[in-house]
Amino acid sequence: xxxxxxxxxxxxxxxxxxxxxxxxxxxxxxxxxxxxxxxxxxxxxxxxxxxxxxxxxxxxxxxxxxxxxxxxxxxxxxxxxxxxxxxxxxxxxxxxxxxxxxxxxxxxxxxxxxxxxxxxxxxxxxxxxxxxxxxxxxxxxxxxxxxxxxxxxxxxxxxxxxxxxxxxxxxxxxxxxxxxxxxxxxxxxxxxxxxxxxxxxxxxxxxxxxxxxxxxxxxxxxxxxxxxxxxxxxxxxxxxxxxxxxxxxxxxxxxxxxxxxxxxxxxxxxxxxxxxxxxxxxxxxxxxxxxxxxxxxxxxxxxxxxxxxxxxxxxxxxxxxxxxxxxxxxxxxxxxxxxxxxxxxxxxxxxxxxxxxxxxxxxxxxxxxxxxxxxxxxxxxxxxxxxxxxxxxxxxxxxxxxxxxxxxxxxxxxxxxxxxxxxxxxxxxxxxxxxxxxxxxxxxxxxxxxxxxxxxxxxxxxxxxxxxxxxxxxxxxxxxxxxxxxxxxxxxxxxxxxxxxxxxxxxxxxxxxxxxxxxxxxxxxxxxxxxxxxxxxxxxx
Numbered sequence: 145x146x147x148x149x150x151x152x153x154x155x156x157x158x159x160x161x162x163x164x165x166x167x168x169x170x171x172x173x174x175x176x177x178x179x180x181x182x183x184x185x186x187x188x189x190x191x192x193x194x195x196x197x198x199x200x201x202x203x204x205x206x207x208x209x210x211x212x213x214x215x216x217x218x219x220x221x222x223x224x225x226x227x228x229x230x231x232x233x234x235x236x237x238x239x240x241x242x243x244x245x246x247x248x249x250x251x252x253x254x255x256x257x258x259x260x261x262x263x264x265x266x267x268x269x270x271x272x273x274x275x276x277x278x279x280x281x282x283x284x285x286x287x288x289x290x291x292x293x294x295x296x297x298x299x300x301x302x303x304x305x306x307x308x309x310x311x312x313x314x315x316x317x318x319x320x321x322x323x324x325x326x327x328x329x330x331x332x333x334x335x336x337x338x339x340x341x342x343x344x345x346x347x348x349x350x351x352x353x354x355x356x357x358x359x360x361x362x363x364x365x366x367x368x369x370x371x372x373x374x375x376x377x378x379x380x381x382x383x384x385x386x387x388x389x390x391x392x393x394x395x396x397x398x399x400x401x402x403x404x405x406x407x408x409x410x411x412x413x414x415x416x417x418x419x420x421x422x423x424x425x426x427x428x429x430x431x432x433x434x435x436x437x438x439x440x441x442x443x444x445x446x447x448x449x450x451x452x453x454x455x456x457x458x459x460x461x462x463x464x465x466x467x468x469x470x471x472x473x474x475x476x477x478x479x480x481x482x483x484x485x486x487x488x489x490x491x492x493x494x495x496x497x498x499x500x501x502x503x504x505x506x507x508x509x510x511x512x513x514x515x516x517x518x519x520x521x522x523x524x525x526x527x528x529x530x531x532x533x534x535x536x537x538x539x540x541x542x543x544x545x546x547x548x549x550x551x552x553x554x555x556x557x558x559x560x561x562x563x564x565x566x567x568x569x570x571x572x573x574x575x576x577x578x579x580x581x582x583x584x585x586x587x588x589x590x591x592x593x594x595x596x597x598x599x600x601x602x603x604x605x606x607x608x609x610x611x612x613x614x615x616x617x618x619x620x621x622x623x624x625x626x627x628x629x630x631x632x633x634x635x636x637x638x639x640x641x642x643x644x645x646x647x648x649x650x651x652x653x654x655x656x657x658x659x660x661x662x663x664x665x666x667x668x669x670x671x672x673x674x675x676x677x678x679x680x681x682x683x684x685x
Contacts, residue, residue, distance in 0.1 A: 196548030260500035285480035296578035302456030623668035
């Protein structure tokens with residue numbers, strides 16, 4: 145009888161241990177769950193191995209093993225869908241809708257309403273936008289806006305010019321596309337070679353998905369926001385690739401090509417070759433988002449000659465056009481993270497409470513700014529700032545990883561814009577931080593153009609609740625999707641012919657392209673975008 149009782153006790157203990165392994169809970173230990181992030185590569189880590197994560201663990205009793213994508217993310221997510229086995233928390237990136245359709249995500253509406261008041265408040269501006277057609281919320285996006293704040297530096301698109309060209313010509317302030325290329329032409333003629341090789345007056349990139357440098361300028365030059373044209377008064381939507389503003393832009397490129405100012409390899413270079421040119425100091429001008437050329441520009445910033453770096457301008461076709469280069473306040477709802485059906489109900493509650501703890505304002509400031517006195521300071525007016533030592537410290541990758549800025553930053557429920565006290569959520573955007581981070585050459589150009597930050601040259605954007613357009617859902621196999629792909633293929637094939645044509649044949653090449661473009665189902669695409677704009681405007685009322 146004693147032996148039977150002992151066996152019963154052992155079986156009970158084994159069952160208890162098995163249950164503890166399943167939930168990730170040991171006696172006196174935290175619950176450990178898995179967060180698979182298909183939106184990012186990086187080193188797998190447990191959040192409790194970071195300073196912020198350890199603090200959150202003590203306050204919530206929860207930590208996460210963060211796993212990042214290796215290889216094809218769609219294949220990995222496809223395996224999850226096929227097997228029905230998911231991590232507790234999942235960012236499925238491009239396959240998000242596939243997981244939703246497969247029933248892999250848990251509806252979050254009731255969980256948030258019942259257990260997460262801070263999370264509910266964080267997502268209040270886009271609560272209705274987050275709902276799927278069935279009325280359920282499955283995904284928690286990162287960066288939900290809490291008011292617009294103008295960035296101090298250009299991270300998005302602009303027309304860039306080499307600083308040496310600006311300094312040499314007395315710091316001219318180009319406003320129109322003609323003035324922009326006049327500066328480039330004057331400098332290129334005075335400096336036919338750079339570092340022992342031909343100077344490249346103007347380059348552009350058309351390779352793989354990198355097509356914005358050729359596609360986007362007509363909108364920006366005419367005072368529109370990127371992607372598609374929306375009339376601010378009527379909200380009427382239209383594509384612009386077949387319109388006169390595009391012909392005008394291509395005509396300018398045709399003109400500079402005739403003058404020998406366009407990179408001869410513009411349409412044949414790959415991305416690495418393009419970056420190598422930017423980092424070589426040979427390029428005088430280019431258009432595009434600064435982040436796209438980021439690695440090359442980082443190299444230039446470490447160069448012995450700081451004048452090889454670039455300065456961005458909000459160039460338009462003609463004076464009087466109001467530039468709209470800066471991104472407006474954004475209300476993105478996808479992609480993001482969701483709780484999966486691989487999560488037990490009691491664990492769903494623990495995880496949503498953990499996310500709710502993250503959504504507290506004090507937690508948000510900890511995630512983005514860190515600890516007062518260690519990674520930032522507060523002045524008498526309540527403004528956050530960093531000393532030079534703190535700027536250097538928080539820029540160090542090893543420190544960011546160990547502190548938790550990397551592991552617990554983007555991809556989690558993080559707000560964007562500014563806190564209610566007026567401080568920027570992102571320290572890099574805080575003017576007090578940006579101004580201290582400027583070096584002597586930065587300050588030289590700021591003084592020359594009588595500005596305090598580099599975006600002072602740019603107009604604050606008009607509100608656009610429909611921005612960004614890539615957030616609009618285009619049905620697979622639809623005419624709209626067909627247009628999206630066919631237009632890209634046609635443009636990539638036709639624009640080089642138009643730009644490189646003999647000027648006498650420019651109109652003929654443009655008309656040839658326009659005739660082919662007009663056969664595409666662009667009206668179906670416009671309708672999808674119009675429906676999206678109408679819906680977003682209505683939801684944000």
